[in-house]
Amino acid sequence: MQFRINETKGIYLFGGFMKRLTTLLSALVAMMSTNVFAEYGLNMTEGVTSISRDIYDLHMMVFWISVLVAVVVFGAMFYSVFAHRKSKGAVAAQFHESTKAEIIWTIIPVIILVGMAVPASKVLIDLEDTTKAEMTVKVTGHQWKWQYDYPKEGISFISNMAQSSKDATTGTDADREAVGHYLLEVDNHLVLPVDTSVRFLITSNDVIHSWWVPEFGVKQDANPGFINDAWAKVDEIGTYRGQCAELCGKDHGFMPVVVDVVSKADYAEWVAEKQAAAAAEAENATKTWSKADLMAKGKTVYDTSCAGCHKADGSGMPPIFPAMKDSPVANGPAADHMNIVINGKGGMPLFKMLGDSDLAAVITYERNAFGNTGSVVQPSDVKSAR
Amino acid sequence: MTTATASHDDHHGPEKGLMRWVKTTNHKDIGSLYLWFAFTMLLVGGAFAMGIRAELLQPGMQLMEPQFFNQLTTMHGLIMVFGAIMPAFVGLGNWLIPMMIGAPDMALPRMNNWSFWILPFAGAILLSTFFMEGGAPAFGWTFYAPLSTTFAPDSTDFFIFAVHLLGFSSIMGAINIIATVLNMRAPEMKLMDMPLFVWTWLITSFLLIGAMPVLAGAVTMMLTDRNFGTAFFDATGGGDPVLFQHIFWFFGHPEVYIMILPAFGVVSHIIPTFARKPLFGYSSMVYATASIAFLSYIVWAHHMFLTGMPVAAELYFMYATMLIAVPTGVKVFNWIATMWRGSMTFETPMLWAVSFVFLFTIGGFSGLMLGIVPADIQYHDTYFVVAHFHYVLVTGALWAIIAATFYWLPKWTGRMYNETLGKVHFWWAVISVNVLFFPQHFLGLAGMPRRIPDYSLQFADFNLISSLGGFAFGASFILLTYIVIDCVRNGKPCGSRPWESAKGLEWTLEPKAQYHSFNTPPSRALIEAESQNS
Numbered sequence: 001m002q003f004r005i006n007e008t009k010g011i012y013l014f015g016g017f018m019k020r021l022t023t024l025l026s027a028l029v030a031m032m033s034t035n036v037f038a039e040y041g042l043n044m045t046e047g048v049t050s051i052s053r054d055i056y057d058l059h060m061m062v063f064w065i066s067v068l069v070a071v072v073v074f075g076a077m078f079y080s081v082f083a084h085r086k087s088k089g090a091v092a093a094q095f096h097e098s099t100k101a102e103i104i105w106t107i108i109p110v111i112i113l114v115g116m117a118v119p120a121s122k123v124l125i126d127l128e129d130t131t132k133a134e135m136t137v138k139v140t141g142h143q144w145k146w147q148y149d150y151p152k153e154g155i156s157f158i159s160n161m162a163q164s165s166k167d168a169t170t171g172t173d174a175d176r177e178a179v180g181h182y183l184l185e186v187d188n189h190l191v192l193p194v195d196t197s198v199r200f201l202i203t204s205n206d207v208i209h210s211w212w213v214p215e216f217g218v219k220q221d222a223n224p225g226f227i228n229d230a231w232a233k234v235d236e237i238g239t240y241r242g243q244c245a246e247l248c249g250k251d252h253g254f255m256p257v258v259v260d261v262v263s264k265a266d267y268a269e270w271v272a273e274k275q276a277a278a279a280a281e282a283e284n285a286t287k288t289w290s291k292a293d294l295m296a297k298g299k300t301v302y303d304t305s306c307a308g309c310h311k312a313d314g315s316g317m318p319p320i321f322p323a324m325k326d327s328p329v330a331n332g333p334a335a336d337h338m339n340i341v342i343n344g345k346g347g348m349p350l351f352k353m354l355g356d357s358d359l360a361a362v363i364t365y366e367r368n369a370f371g372n373t374g375s376v377v378q379p380s381d382v383k384s385a386r
Numbered sequence: 387m388t389t390a391t392a393s394h395d396d397h398h399g400p401e402k403g404l405m406r407w408v409k410t411t412n413h414k415d416i417g418s419l420y421l422w423f424a425f426t427m428l429l430v431g432g433a434f435a436m437g438i439r440a441e442l443l444q445p446g447m448q449l450m451e452p453q454f455f456n457q458l459t460t461m462h463g464l465i466m467v468f469g470a471i472m473p474a475f476v477g478l479g480n481w482l483i484p485m486m487i488g489a490p491d492m493a494l495p496r497m498n499n500w501s502f503w504i505l506p507f508a509g510a511i512l513l514s515t516f517f518m519e520g521g522a523p524a525f526g527w528t529f530y531a532p533l534s535t536t537f538a539p540d541s542t543d544f545f546i547f548a549v550h551l552l553g554f555s556s557i558m559g560a561i562n563i564i565a566t567v568l569n570m571r572a573p574e575m576k577l578m579d580m581p582l583f584v585w586t587w588l589i590t591s592f593l594l595i596g597a598m599p600v601l602a603g604a605v606t607m608m609l610t611d612r613n614f615g616t617a618f619f620d621a622t623g624g625g626d627p628v629l630f631q632h633i634f635w636f637f638g639h640p641e642v643y644i645m646i647l648p649a650f651g652v653v654s655h656i657i658p659t660f661a662r663k664p665l666f667g668y669s670s671m672v673y674a675t676a677s678i679a680f681l682s683y684i685v686w687a688h689h690m691f692l693t694g695m696p697v698a699a700e701l702y703f704m705y706a707t708m709l710i711a712v713p714t715g716v717k718v719f720n721w722i723a724t725m726w727r728g729s730m731t732f733e734t735p736m737l738w739a740v741s742f743v744f745l746f747t748i749g750g751f752s753g754l755m756l757g758i759v760p761a762d763i764q765y766h767d768t769y770f771v772v773a774h775f776h777y778v779l780v781t782g783a784l785w786a787i788i789a790a791t792f793y794w795l796p797k798w799t800g801r802m803y804n805e806t807l808g809k810v811h812f813w814w815a816v817i818s819v820n821v822l823f824f825p826q827h828f829l830g831l832a833g834m835p836r837r838i839p840d841y842s843l844q845f846a847d848f849n850l851i852s853s854l855g856g857f858a859f860g861a862s863f864i865l866l867t868y869i870v871i872d873c874v875r876n877g878k879p880c881g882s883r884p885w886e887s888a889k890g891l892e893w894t895l896e897p898k899a900q901y902h903s904f905n906t907p908p909s910r911a912l913i914e915a916e917s918q919n920s
Contacts, residue, residue, distance in 0.1 A: 041832030041844050044764050051760075059761045066751040073718065074744060080725045081740065086662070092729040096664035096920075105719040106712060113708045116758065121701055123760040128697045143537075169447045169840055176445055176843060183842040207533040208627060210692060210767060214833045219763050221692045223628060224532060225621020228694035245692075245767040245835045247526045249533060250453045253838030319519045320453070320539065347537050 052217030133199030141209030144251035210246035298365025314370035411495035420477025427469030455839035456524035463527025488572030508551035515541035531619035586651030649786030660736035661728030734808030738789030749777030770830025800898025801877025821855025
């Protein structure tokens with residue numbers, strides 16, 4: 001029997017509550033005879049790195065030791081519960097002390113624990129050693145998205161949960177099955193080469209997040225102001241999905257991690273493509289844009305980065321997340337507006353990781369959409385405001 | 387002399403009306419107040435849990451905004467830990483400790499009154515944050531900075547004040563119990579004559595006195611970070627957000643044992659009674675409790691294996707954590723050895739106690755698994771952790787509180803509860819609680835993070851099962867409420883020792899323990915006859 005997370009084949013059927021309930025009950029019956037269990041994702045993934053397999057082995061070892069101990073201990077208990085009953089005429093013995101017994105059941109657990117601690121220590125020391133890395137990716141957590149930087153390659157991008165998942169979160173008739181990887185899809189995948197030892201430098205820009213890809217055996221807190229590291233050498237091409245694991249505020253449940261592991265050739269091609277795109281973006285940042293272009297681009301950026309709190313129609317969720325419509329900031333001086341977006345303020349996260357043209361576009365959009373009457377902001381204004 | 391004492395009692399019976407409860411300094415009254423308060427908070431925290439499970443019944447956001455979901459998980463945790471479990475054990479301690487050690491009352495009765503009456507106000511302040519601008523705290527019951535400082539709603543300052551008040555109350559309660567046990571104990575009672583519930587509470591009190599001020603320090607630093615420009619937990623000012631976690635868990639881990647040690651004590655009374663056999667290994671139970679308490683102070687960072695600690699620290703905290711399994715194991719083995727070759731019957735308290743041993747031990751196994759650092763990388767912050775701590779806190783701590791309620795209810799009321807209903811309620815609760823929490827192990831292993839208001843589709847089925855179990859478990863408390871009220875009002879009068887082989891000084895009192903008990907200390911002969919260490 002193979003235990004694997006499988007999203008598409010799961011027995012989950014979209015539909016009304018009662019329909020699901022009936023399906024579920026019949027599935028439970030089916031479990032008795034078939035290996036439907038495998039489709040449920042009952043157990044930890046073995047994953048695709050040496051670390052994740054070591055972790056899986058440790059997990060299974062400790063699990064089976066626990067089962068064994070449980071069988072002995074609960075076996076004794078339930079035997080006693082059934083055999084030593086007053087209703088069966090049991091007469092209570094009066095023994096109540098045995099130094100020998102106490103010593104035995106102190107020593108035996110200690111031996112078992114040492115047996116677990118030795119392999120656990122070996123794996124731990126190995127997985128904390130990131131010195132053999134061939135390349136580095138910096139992972140930065142933001143409320144509520146991930147930023148990936150390839151310092152050597154000069155690539156940097158933001159990874160948001162896909163719009164298709166966002167749209168499907170509300171509404172009882174939303175077809176979440178059709179969305180594909182509901183809540184586990186992003187607009188920009190992290191791309192890594194196969195069979196390459198990658199060091200992740202993990203940090204945060206606001207609160208604590210935790211970057212987790214179960215199949216890599218990597219989960220590491222992203223602490224603001226500090227950099228943690230982890231490593232993975234993936235040996236199977238594929239797409240791997242994870243989520244933020246540390247409560248980071250309102251949309252903690254909506255910042256997935258998606259990693260494409262590709263062949264080394266495909267990776268080189270992807271890097272070249274991304275570098276070309278970065279050069280084009282640099283050009284964008286120097287030209288002067290028309291208001292219409294800024295508004296169009298700004299709407300895209302707004303819907304991705306701002307609408308989660310300030311809402312697509314600019315109504316916000318006062319008093320925590322102020323409305324954009326008629327906002328004194330959006331209708332006031334551009335300098336103050338840029339400052340808040342770039343550097344954040346209180347609960348408002350900073351957005352300085354966005355490019356000059358994206359920032360100019362979104363600020364222009366905020367100042368002119370929803371009936372606002374603010375000025376137009378150009379990328380050059382943003383650049384000088386940084 | 388005896389007649390004089392009796393008439394003396396008559397003059398000092400309880401006052402009538404509401405003022406009896408406001409002004410009372412009687413340990414029995416205050417114990418009842420604590421227990422009713424804890425039960426109310428249990429229902430409030432339970433209602434929040436129902437909201438959480440309702441939202442998680444199906445994929446998609448159905449009932450609430452994500453921010454409100456976070457408020458619910460936060461308040462559920464805070465209310466259950468600080469409002470339900472801890473006050474319930476203080477209530478049990480108040481009711482039982484003086485009777486068990488042959489003392490007339492607590493050593494500091496006026497402080498006792500105060501430490502109770504702080505609670506409703508602290509609870510009200512905490513709950514009032516729901517109605518404030520920006521909503522209630524939404525950063526989890528562990529309130530990690532900077533989510534709880536820079537990024538928190540304004541109501542957080544009220545939360546901090548409430549935590550300070552709760553801490554006040556706990557520390558005073560602990561001082562009172564230490565003073566009572568050490569100074570008010572019957573002169574003929576040696577420490578090693580004390581019942582285990584008293585021992586576990588004495589040790590718990592020292593944990594409280596050590597841990598609660600650390601919590602107070604943590605929230606005070608939060609307060610100054612938020613309002614007075616300090617940067618203890620803010621990296622931009624030279625602080626460290628992980629420092630918060632160290633301080634929090636230096637409180638938080640002893641807190642775990644604060645909630646479970648008295649439960650160990652309760653179970654150590656119930657199992658011998660219904661096995662009709664003396665407790666096995668009395669002194670090893672005492673030493674194991676003390677060892678667990680000591681270890682609880684030196685394992686805090688096992689909650690923080692993913693924060694980026696050095697390997698050496700991770701190794702140390704892993705080894706120290708695994709060590710806790712040893713004294714905990716000793717306790718479990720002792721309970722089973724107590725049952726072994728006994729003559730057992732399974733009245734309601736025994737059902738709760740035996741299922742405590744079984745289910746708490748399952749929580750112990752998952753705790754051991756969590757202690758293995760590499761494996762914790764996959765378990766950490768998933769539903770596996772949620773399942774683990776609910777097995778130790780619900781089927782551990784709460785189970786013991788319910789067991790204790792059924793066991794001592796006859797002594798508190800002079801009446802017997804309805805045994806049939808008690809058993810029905812037990813089976814209802816024990817089945818539903820496993821339907822509720824067992825699937826969460828699978829969810830966690832399959833990769834579902836905790837504290838998320840919505841989940842991807844492969845988690846749908848187990849969440850549905852878990853929610854249905856949750857609703858059934860929640861509903862079981864309606865029956866529990868009925869059973870308790872029915873017992874108080876209409877229960878059949880019982881004898882002074884309703885359980886035939888129960889041991890302990892409390893069973894030598896009248897069927898309903900008199901308002902003032904042990905005005906004269908019990909004799910050595912009586913203490914020896916009622917001792918668990920015989």
